[in-house]
Amino acid sequence: MADLNKCTISELSEKLASGDCTSVDIVNDVLASIDANDGNVGAYLTIDREDALAQAKAADEKRVAGSSLPMLGIPVAIKDLLNVKGQPCTCSSKILEGYVAPYDATVISKLREAGAILLGRVNMDEFAMGSSTENAALGKTSNPWNLDHVPGGSSGGSAACVAADEAIASLGSDTGGSIRQPAAFCGCVGVKPTYGRVSRYGLTAFASSLDQIGPITKTVKDSAILLETLCGHDAMDSSSIEIEVPAFGKELSTDTSLAGMKLGLPKEFFVEGMDPEVEKSVRDAVEHCKSLGAEIVDVSLPNAKYAIAVYYIIATAEASANLARFDGIRYGMRVDGKDPADLYAKTRSAGFGQEVKRRIILGTYVLSSGYYDAYYKKAQKVRTLIRNDFTEAFKKCDAILAPVTPTPAYKKGEKTADPLKMYLDDILTTPTNLAGNCALSLPCGFASNGMPIGLQIIGDDFQEETILKVGHAYEQSTEWHKRHPSL
């Protein structure tokens, strides 16, 4: 076995181009790895082997016919909240059991056009509400680096399958850190693009003003290649922005110099209670960037400390409306009742999990008559302050360096009893969602217990190129990304 499943997108593209392997070979290796390991990892919810192999065969035929599409023949795992025509799309919720998507999300159409193989659907926290994938109703996912630990969330399956070499790359979505945090917990690279960069059409909404789809990959270069495929204006999404998409992949050179680059360090992001090993790894990474020629400057994001409070008002408010459509009338689960209200209550009581119910109730409360001004309206004002902080910071630097999470991946069950404790884990990732700008997470070390640690590189609006460049330079001059978990 050539272990093609362990390769990166760029390595496989070369092998495919030179005829060293076929897409069918890659898919076979990936399927073998799933067979061997997914019983333990539990990344996948559904996988259609025949369909994956048929897509691979078609990709190989296209290549013979002369096609050289950027993602041709590369298998990508899909977070279970993206609609793929003819496939289930459960969002790991019982309420969507039986639903079959009647259409392709825009990113799925783009993947198809780029020649990618849609491999299977991976697990997540129910409706993307969670930070450990423990809120999943339809599967249990473990961290490939230590099966007793959580993979992070909500894109836990997307990160775990890439870390376990059960996919070459995957798509996740990031509402408050749901790509960056699991990428950090699993030792992968993940990008949350600028809001409006990637179409949300076909992404089952959690919080519409915060959600963005992005890649989870093994290297920064792979993220660049996959991100380029996903980006672009979409008339089907009014929040998608008409702006040129740079050739992210091609921009990354072998030159790892960061000379002339100013990198900001926000003191507020080294929070109290932060794991000392995380802090050390991140500070070492900052020093490393300095050694590559970057100038390190102090920046301040004074309102970032309110991000969790603001996030849990805005995200839950939007979610309370977004999830209202799951009512048992048109698709998914239905528990009959004596009248519509009874049917709704029974269906939603049986269909939604604890955390989803908690957030719907919270969101409903903050929008209620008499509370709107005190919560929702005030949260929007603070959101503007957080955004202004970033605008100020980016006057002083090209990108910001920070930890992704206060701790490495923790053990399963450690935080499930205390939702507030779990919410606080998002403290370093939510500010970017609220401000709308982009950020990248990549490995920068390992804790003494062997769990990966992530470095966050935060960029200004539409400055994905900059954060990819910094990330690539760091990655290519370090060895962290070369480690694989032993499964």
Added chain:
Amino acid sequence: MKYEATIGLETHVMQKTNTKMFCSCKYEYGAEPNTHVCPTCLGYPGALPVMNEKAIELICKAGLLLGCEINPYSKWDRKNYFYPDMAKNYQITQADEPLCLGGEVTVEVEGEMKTFTLERIHQEENAAKNTHVAGASLVDYNRAGTALMEIVSDPCMSSASDALAYMTHVKQVMQYGGISNCDQEKGQMRSDVNVSVKPVGQKELGAKVEIKNMNSFAFIQDAIEYEIDRQISVLESGGTVVQETRGYNPDRGETFTQRTKENAHDYRYFPEPDLMPVKVSKEQVEQWRSELPEMPAQRRVRYVEQLGLPEYDAGVLTASMDVSDWFEETMKHTKNAKAVSNFIMGEMLRLLSEQGLSIADSKVTPQKLAEIIALIDAKAISTGGGKQIFETIFNEGGDPAAIMEAKGLAQVSDDSALEGWADEAIANNPKPVEEYKAGNPASINFLMGQVMKASRGKANPGAVMQMLKQKLDA
């Protein structure tokens, strides 16, 4: 004690757009249920709304026609409520920043000119149609998400006649402006009515009762009258009127409680994150203003000044845009405006109402009416013959000249035939002859009638008159 009523209307009008408000599905009345649907209007996971630009143009034009200010910056909100007619369980609407602000209309109510002011017009999406059958409820989402605007008046009316005059005017403006067909049978125009009653002279308004979702003007009128009486009798018997939402039962002619204030919905409005705010530039507004079509008042003036029609005729012809358009189409084929007007006001409207048809269904086309009028003007047929031809075509179809031949309606102007009938009439009716000669010119009409009778209506009346005068004056 004397009481007075305060009435405000919320009128929902379905705009004439090709596609729905936030997706590209078509709307077609009476189509097979659930055939014009997509992930967006069915509220499928992940589907997103995209604003219909044409609807924005139409609501702004409606606003300009009703004297509103066009809001340069308006936004979308979600109105949350659970009901099977709303696929997402929230409706996209405009809460605090609607597209059109203010506005006023001046209309005649029972001979008096009154001005009614508007609060706003906002854009929203229509609900699906629910049908209840034995043991089940069926939902047709064809109508779900179609463009619907809500015209909100101030509480500025005081009687059912005010409300009727206001709605009639709004409907006319919507039709003439090309905003909506306002076909009430098809639910394209529906109103909610707010009614409150207070002692005359009291400043603060009484408790507001909302009567929901009525489409017929007659029902709205009845419901308002019933509700005013009901509230007055509650007050007179020492009770208090409860603020609530009521429905109207047209069979019983009564309103009934639907939802009290305690059970009122909290709609939890908040800004719709899936749509960007709408910005309308001054230049755009001026462009739309310059494209506004002629309104009924302007048409009336034109009919009087340019076509020489009486005010009354102009009023009748412009009351409905279908009729007015039909009149204008006929005028492309004839110059005789008064004859066209007479036929429309007489035969056409009578036959349409007798048979419950609309003018679009008439087998008499504008060209055919013009041909009938041409035959009359050429004296080939009498006006009466023309009416017969009109009615025949209206009922059976056909060609005016052919019907004239077939029914033998061609007029006789031949002197020898006329002379025979005239002599006969004079000989048989000495008394009117005497009276005429004694200086009573009206008596000639009796003789004229005798000639027409003898000719079975075929004699040319002008020629008959001339002939009789010649003989009697000789």
